[in-house]
Amino acid sequence: xxxxxxxxxSDNKRKNTGGxxxxxxxxxxxxxxxxxxxxxxxxxxxxxxxxxxxSHAVHNEAVGDCDSCHFFREDGTFSGSPTxxxxxxxxxxxxxxxEAEQIFVEEYIAQNKEVPWLIYSKQPDCVxxxxxxxVKKAEMSCESCHGEIGTSETLPIYEENRITGYSRNIWGKxxxxxxxxxxxxxKMDDCGECHEEETGDKGSCFQCHK
Amino acid sequence: MSKGSKHKVKKFGMVIxxxxxxxxxxCMVACxxxxxxPFKENESKKLDSITWMRxxxxxxxxxxxxxxxxxxxxxxxxxxGDRGHAPCVSVCPAIATDYDHNTGIVSQIYTRCFGCRYxxxxxxxxxxxxxxxxxxxxxxxxxxxxxxxxxxxRGVVEKCSFCHxxxxxxxxxxxxxxxxxxxxxxxxxxxxxxxxxxxxxxxxLNNKKHSVYRLKKNPNTFRLLERLxxxxxxxxxxxxxxxxxxxxxxxxxxxxxx
Numbered sequence: 001x002x003x004x005x006x007x008x009x010s011d012n013k014r015k016n017t018g019g020x021x022x023x024x025x026x027x028x029x030x031x032x033x034x035x036x037x038x039x040x041x042x043x044x045x046x047x048x049x050x051x052x053x054x055s056h057a058v059h060n061e062a063v064g065d066c067d068s069c070h071f072f073r074e075d076g077t078f079s080g081s082p083t084x085x086x087x088x089x090x091x092x093x094x095x096x097x098x099e100a101e102q103i104f105v106e107e108y109i110a111q112n113k114e115v116p117w118l119i120y121s122k123q124p125d126c127v128x129x130x131x132x133x134x135v136k137k138a139e140m141s142c143e144s145c146h147g148e149i150g151t152s153e154t155l156p157i158y159e160e161n162r163i164t165g166y167s168r169n170i171w172g173k174x175x176x177x178x179x180x181x182x183x184x185x186x187k188m189d190d191c192g193e194c195h196e197e198e199t200g201d202k203g204s205c206f207q208c209h210k
Numbered sequence: 211m212s213k214g215s216k217h218k219v220k221k222f223g224m225v226i227x228x229x230x231x232x233x234x235x236x237c238m239v240a241c242x243x244x245x246x247x248p249f250k251e252n253e254s255k256k257l258d259s260i261t262w263m264r265x266x267x268x269x270x271x272x273x274x275x276x277x278x279x280x281x282x283x284x285x286x287x288x289x290x291g292d293r294g295h296a297p298c299v300s301v302c303p304a305i306a307t308d309y310d311h312n313t314g315i316v317s318q319i320y321t322r323c324f325g326c327r328y329x330x331x332x333x334x335x336x337x338x339x340x341x342x343x344x345x346x347x348x349x350x351x352x353x354x355x356x357x358x359x360x361x362x363x364r365g366v367v368e369k370c371s372f373c374h375x376x377x378x379x380x381x382x383x384x385x386x387x388x389x390x391x392x393x394x395x396x397x398x399x400x401x402x403x404x405x406x407x408x409x410x411x412x413x414x415l416n417n418k419k420h421s422v423y424r425l426k427k428n429p430n431t432f433r434l435l436e437r438l439x440x441x442x443x444x445x446x447x448x449x450x451x452x453x454x455x456x457x458x459x460x461x462x463x464x465x466x467x468x
Contacts, residue, residue: 132382133381204317206317210358
């Protein structure tokens with residue numbers, strides 16, 4: 001008799017632990033998901049501010065278009081972010097009344113020091129990207145890849161991946177990798193996708209690698 | 211050949227005149243500095259040295275007065291095989307190397323390679339090299355690396371790329387000037403540029419206007435280990451029969467090609 005009692009008691013115990021196991025399992029899943037999708041991405045990216053708060057909108061009004069500052073060199077290479085040489089023509093002295101410009105003139109122009117801009121779209125070393133092939137040959141507009149940056153009032157926060165050192169703009173803001181615009185993500189598959197659509201071929205490795 | 215491409219397919223290749231080569235090694239030096247090829251503090255241990263371009267010394271094995279030597283520069287042969295079926299490309303499990311059907315250049319993507327070295331075993335020309343360690347540049351030299359060639363890390367295979375970055379830059383210049391095509395002299399490899407004897411000629415083997423097209427048709431032109439079916443794009447030229455015979459494993463009484 002005592003034998004059967006023991007058995008049923010342990011059965012009850014087992015049932016109870018089954019319930020709590022599932023509960024703890026679900027809590028564990030919820031915590032893991034929260035860590036993976038919310039906390040880890042926050043920890044992974046180091047937020048950095050640009051040295052100067054730059055307004056593309058103000059400059060675009062004054063100079064007219066992108067290639068006044070982001071120009072092609074004679075050998076077909078792209079200049080990327082402007083250097084002091086391009087800024088100094090207008091900014092030898094303070095023109096406006098913004099604090100950012102004052103910092104720029106006093107700390108950089110006057111001391112002949114280049115601004116250490118953080119480049120959002122800087123690709124890894126092994127990537128060769130030709131602006132000439134896209135802008136000159138395929139006649140694509142700047143907006144088709146960079147979005148409406150030309151009308152922005154301030155520069156976004158630069159997020160640096162602590163492990164790889166790359167800009168978050170390469171992986172994209174969406175941690176799941178969902179994108180709505182071309183400029184949401186700049187990974188190899190995104191290049192391949194567009195190349196396949198436009199040229200019918202993803203191209204060979206060396207088309208974009210070096 | 212890519213679908214929908216109307217452009218004539220290019221096939222970049224080289225003709226090396228072994229009668230002109232003096233074995234000075236300028237091509238090796240130019241290649242190393244152009245392509246950020248790492249070197250060791252002590253280069254006397256050649257087993258793990260990296261030389262994208264390597265000059266070999268051939269001897270005819272005879273004594274004076276018939277003794278003769280020949281220097282043979284060996285870049286990557288950029289084998290076409292049978293329609294792009296290069297020995298190294300077909301064995302790579304990571305697709306870290308591919309055959310570009312528009313240029314005929316065999317690529318090597320260092321960030322994709324995981325260092326199994328299967329391609330090194332497959333290459334009959336020993337043109338591929340493994341990075342046994344991370345490159346260490348003498349102090350200050352890292353500032354003088356070529357920014358157009360990505361440096362390699364420990365654990366990956368590397369090889370000659372026919373200075374593909376020079377092709378990319380030449381195309382950029384052409385696009386900026388509103389052209390689609392590049393001239394023969396706009397894309398030349400570093401070794402071809404550096405050769406003081408003009409022994410290395412580089413160009414598009416499909417283009418009748420390029421000098422390689424004419425030179426490769428010379429009856430004294432041969433390719434290395436041609437009978438393996440690797441279909442290499444590097445041609446050699448020599449007026450000496452023993453040199454031409456050295457290009458393949460001929461039997462003693464077998465007649466050499468051509």
